[in-house]
Amino acid sequence: MSEVKKIKKGLDIKLIGKAEKVLEKADRSETFAIKPTDFPGLTPKLKVKVDTEVKAGSALFFDKYRPEINFTSPVSGKVVAVNRGERRKILEVVIQADAAIQYQEFKKADPNSLSREEVKEEMLKSGLWAYVRQRPYDVIAKPQDTPKAIFVSAFDTAPLAADIDFLLEGEAEAFQAGLDALAKLTDGKVHLNINPNINQSKTFSDAKNVVVNQFTGIHPAGNVGVQIHELSPINKGDVVWVIRPQEILFIGRLFQNGTYDVSRKVALTGSEVKNPAYYSTILGGSVRNILKAQLKDDDKIRVISGNVLTGTQIPEDGFLGFYDSQITVIPEGDEYEFLGWALPGLKKFSMSKTFFSWLTPNKEYRLDANLHGEHRAFVMTGEYDKVLPMDVLPLQLIKSIMVEDIDQMEQLGIYEVAPEDLALCEFVCTSKINVQDLVRQGIDLMVKEMS
Amino acid sequence: MKALRKFLDKKKPLFQKGGKFAKLQSSFEAFETFLYVPNITSHSGTHIKDAIDLKRTMSVVVLALIPALLFGIYNTGYQHFLSLGQTAEFMDICIYGLIEILPIIVVSYVVGLGIEFAFAQMRGHQVNEGFLVSGMLIPLIMPVGAPLWMVAVSTAFAVVIGKEVFGGTGMNIWNPALVARAFFFFAYPSKMSGDIVWIADKADSFSGATPLAHAASLADFEGGSGAATSIIEQHLSNSWDMFVGLIPGSIGETSTIAILIGAVILIASGIGSWKIMASVFVGGYTMGAIFNLVGANAYMELIPAWQHLIMGGFAFGAVFMATDPVSAAQTARGKIIYGFLIGFLAVLIRVMNAGFPEAMMLAILLMNTFAPLIDHYVIQGNVKRRLKRVKVNA
Numbered sequence: 040m041s042e043v044k045k046i047k048k049g050l051d052i053k054l055i056g057k058a059e060k061v062l063e064k065a066d067r068s069e070t071f072a073i074k075p076t077d078f079p080g081l082t083p084k085l086k087v088k089v090d091t092e093v094k095a096g097s098a099l100f101f102d103k104y105r106p107e108i109n110f111t112s113p114v115s116g117k118v119v120a121v122n123r124g125e126r127r128k129i130l131e132v133v134i135q136a137d138a139a140i141q142y143q144e145f146k147k148a149d150p151n152s153l154s155r156e157e158v159k160e161e162m163l164k165s166g167l168w169a170y171v172r173q174r175p176y177d178v179i180a181k182p183q184d185t186p187k188a189i190f191v192s193a194f195d196t197a198p199l200a201a202d203i204d205f206l207l208e209g210e211a212e213a214f215q216a217g218l219d220a221l222a223k224l225t226d227g228k229v230h231l232n233i234n235p236n237i238n239q240s241k242t243f244s245d246a247k248n249v250v251v252n253q254f255t256g257i258h259p260a261g262n263v264g265v266q267i268h269e270l271s272p273i274n275k276g277d278v279v280w281v282i283r284p285q286e287i288l289f290i291g292r293l294f295q296n297g298t299y300d301v302s303r304k305v306a307l308t309g310s311e312v313k314n315p316a317y318y319s320t321i322l323g324g325s326v327r328n329i330l331k332a333q334l335k336d337d338d339k340i341r342v343i344s345g346n347v348l349t350g351t352q353i354p355e356d357g358f359l360g361f362y363d364s365q366i367t368v369i370p371e372g373d374e375y376e377f378l379g380w381a382l383p384g385l386k387k388f389s390m391s392k393t394f395f396s397w398l399t400p401n402k403e404y405r406l407d408a409n410l411h412g413e414h415r416a417f418v419m420t421g422e423y424d425k426v427l428p429m430d431v432l433p434l435q436l437i438k439s440i441m442v443e444d445i446d447q448m449e450q451l452g453i454y455e456v457a458p459e460d461l462a463l464c465e466f467v468c469t470s471k472i473n474v475q476d477l478v479r480q481g482i483d484l485m486v487k488e489m490s
Numbered sequence: 491m492k493a494l495r496k497f498l499d500k501k502k503p504l505f506q507k508g509g510k511f512a513k514l515q516s517s518f519e520a521f522e523t524f525l526y527v528p529n530i531t532s533h534s535g536t537h538i539k540d541a542i543d544l545k546r547t548m549s550v551v552v553l554a555l556i557p558a559l560l561f562g563i564y565n566t567g568y569q570h571f572l573s574l575g576q577t578a579e580f581m582d583i584c585i586y587g588l589i590e591i592l593p594i595i596v597v598s599y600v601v602g603l604g605i606e607f608a609f610a611q612m613r614g615h616q617v618n619e620g621f622l623v624s625g626m627l628i629p630l631i632m633p634v635g636a637p638l639w640m641v642a643v644s645t646a647f648a649v650v651i652g653k654e655v656f657g658g659t660g661m662n663i664w665n666p667a668l669v670a671r672a673f674f675f676f677a678y679p680s681k682m683s684g685d686i687v688w689i690a691d692k693a694d695s696f697s698g699a700t701p702l703a704h705a706a707s708l709a710d711f712e713g714g715s716g717a718a719t720s721i722i723e724q725h726l727s728n729s730w731d732m733f734v735g736l737i738p739g740s741i742g743e744t745s746t747i748a749i750l751i752g753a754v755i756l757i758a759s760g761i762g763s764w765k766i767m768a769s770v771f772v773g774g775y776t777m778g779a780i781f782n783l784v785g786a787n788a789y790m791e792l793i794p795a796w797q798h799l800i801m802g803g804f805a806f807g808a809v810f811m812a813t814d815p816v817s818a819a820q821t822a823r824g825k826i827i828y829g830f831l832i833g834f835l836a837v838l839i840r841v842m843n844a845g846f847p848e849a850m851m852l853a854i855l856l857m858n859t860f861a862p863l864i865d866h867y868v869i870q871g872n873v874k875r876r877l878k879r880v881k882v883n884a
Contacts, residue, residue, distance in 0.1 A: 054538075198538075274876075274879060274880040275880070341537065343537055347536065348538075350537065352537070369538065371531060373529045373530075375528065375529050376526060376527040377494075377495075377525065378525065378527075379526070379527030380527055380543055380546045381545075381546075381549060387541035388541055389541040389542045390540055390542075390760070391540070391547075391759055391761065392760050393542055393547070393550050393759045393760070393761065394541055394542070396541075406538040407531075408531040408532050408538065409527070409529070409530070410528075410530045410532055410539050410543075411539050411540070411541045412527065412543020412545065412546075413523060413530065415543075415544050415618060415619075415660065416618075416657075416658070416659060417660050418544060418547070418620070418659065418660045418815055418816055419815050420763075420815045420820040421763060421815075421820075421825075424822060430872065430875065430876075431872075432821060432869060432872055434820060435820075435821070435865075450873040451869070452876065465536045466536045466539060468540070469540075469542050469543060470544065471539065471543070474535065475534070475536070476535055
């Protein structure tokens with residue numbers, strides 16, 4: 040196996056509420072939803088109406104500009120609502136699930152025996168293509184591209200992240216089948232990046248048809264963007280694809296069983312959860328039944344699909360995001376704090392040592408969604424550099440995005456970053472600047488200008 | 491504190507859009523957010539945020555300035571009684587210093603914050619915290635004999651021309667406190683040099699020039715090396731006093747020890763850039779050593795390089811002025827180059843131009859001007875590295 044690459048820059052945010060590795064039972068959710076807003080840059084066109092009956096794997100909508108990419112229903116049942124937002128933007132396509140799932144049938148085959156085109160076709164038809172994302176731009180991959188490599192990060196270093204070993208437990212075969220399918224899609228290699236301290240299961244170390252690379256270190260070491268930067272940085276014109284291990288399982292199941300089976304485990308985490316643990320659910324499921332009886336009831340809370348750095352806020356009866364394996368519940372924190380900026384701050388977490396909490400480095404914190412300050416112009420420098428382990432100048436990149444200087448953005452590395460890679464920059468920002476939004480804006484601008 | 495919160499919540503609508511005092515919204519918010527960290531929560535991006543904000547950052551810097559301030563108060567009294575040839579109790583010394591210095595601080599904050607509030611109000615912006623630090627820096631780099639109205643005019647000039655015309659906190663290109671001092675220096679030169687301004691109400695017979703001024707006088711000294719040595723022995727030999735700060739000079743600049751305590755606070759808290767501080771000292775020492783080697787006149791020959799680092803405003807500038815994140819270089823490598831050049835130029839100007847014995851201010855302002863250029867080349871370096879990678883891969 041290759042040498043271990045250590046990521047030194049970054050920040051581990053220790054929070055209360057890590058999920059225990061037990062699989063708890065919750066009532067199956069009655070409704071499921073696919074949210075077009077989970078896919079940046081997508082213009083969805085509906086294929087179904089309210090009351091249409093669907094099977095698991097039937098298309099709900101497709102990409103207006105790339106009609107071959109389908110987004111399919113995770114369960115069988117009836118479309119009960121198409122929720123829209125401003126300017127009739129589609130927010131959710133909601134399905135009422137049948138008691139027993141009926142699957143649309145797809146071709147069952149050993150991916151090793153199929154051609155690239157056949158693998159692609161199956162994935163596009165079944166809706167699995169949406170899991171394959173590309174860098175640059177961090178959007179769904181273009182099917183007609185051939186990437187120079189495919190990268191898979193097998194560990195997640197984000198706060199309270201789910202343990203991917205546990206998510207994949209007992210599914211090594213499906214995982215291998217998924218990897219075999221992926222290997223068909225590139226002329227280069229499939230890089231499976233593991234952390235020897237976190238990934239103890241054989242699922243990864245015994246994986247075939249892939250290159251296993253080892254990484255250790257603090258967050259964002261588990262971000263695939265950081266790993267790509269270490270292994271084979273993206274230059275102008277390069278395309279690489281990324282996919283998460285949990286989603287490789289779905290691909291494996293498709294080829295093994297011929298069904299679009301997107302049942303998955305999720306970690307229920309966060310300080311406002313009574314017993315943080317793992318739950319079985321299906322992609323797009325409502326989180327209501329999982330949260331039921333698990334919430335501490337003393338405070339206003341915020342439910343997040345995903346982790347606290349990159350996740351999306353959802354209502355207590357909202358739906359799991361398309362790419363998320365984690366539900367986090369934290370206090371809302373919309374309260375005034377008397378002289379909060381001046382107090383010693385033993386309960387506050389900060390990268391700087393301006394709060395005395397630095398005396399207790401291993402403490403776990405109960406952090407809320409308060410900004411702890413107000414938006415300001417850029418004042419401090421050097422903060423972002425401490426948490427971005429890439430040869431990229433984050434402050435300068437963000438400034439070039441703010442002034443929409445495309446040449447400068449290109450030169451400073453917009454192709455290499457995804458919003459999630461700069462999430463920590465946003466976390467530590469003294470001036471409370473919305474770094475991830477800006478990165479996404481910059482990417483959108485690049486997509487518009489370059490195509 | 492609930493009652494206070496209730497009171498604020500009750501009055502708040504008056505200051506919001508459509509309220510009776512809507513025009514005073516910025517001022518109300520400034521007071522409200524001073525008392526309470528607001529209840530704003532994140533709506534996009536990361537859900538949790540680092541606890542630090544600009545108020546905390548600025549208050550840490552003010553905290554780091556306290557040792558220099560306290561020492562300045564003591565030294566003001568000490569120099570006063572020393573010049574009169576009197577001995578005084580510790581408390582008397584401190585009280586005298588406080589009476590001299592407090593008005594300068596009050597004037598600086600009242601004028602500066604007044605203008606800040608007015609600008610925020612006019613623009614409908616929030617009041618930024620930047621002046622919390624500038625308001626403390628300005629008094630500390632003034633001579634104790636500075637007339638209050640001149641302090642007021644300099645402060646006003648610094649806030650308006652040094653900062654607000656560029657858009658306020660975070661947008662300025664020069665360090666506002668140094669703009670105040672530069673204005674003072676060039677507008678009222680007689681109040682910023684010579685030997686009468688550095689000691690409050692001194693006896694006429696007592697020489698009150700700073701060690702730097704004495705040192706500068708060596709540059710065109712024509713009395714033979716024996717006489718030069720006697721000047722050094724008389725005024726500069728006590729390096730310990732210079733290090734501790736018991737010498738005439740600007741209020742907060744004299745004590746290297748007090749400044750180093752501030753430096754430790756800034757570096758430990760992660761607010762001040764150790765890269766800039768260290769490289770300023772290295773730069774100053776390097777230039778001093780070069781002068782020692784060349785040794786064209788008594789100044790260059792007889793003042794050892796390290797003494798430059800404890801004389802005048804060198805240490806203060808290195809720790810508190812050069813590190814201003816807004817006007818300094820912003821890239822990691824840029825900071826090192828920027829700091830080195832400040833130290834280098836400060837000693838160069840100091841020694842080569844007797845007209846500007848206190849050259850630290852000029853060196854920092856000059857490098858403030860060039861900081862974006864330094865950053866530009868550092869950024870280009872990064873871009874080139876990236877482009878090279880393409881060729882390697884291809």
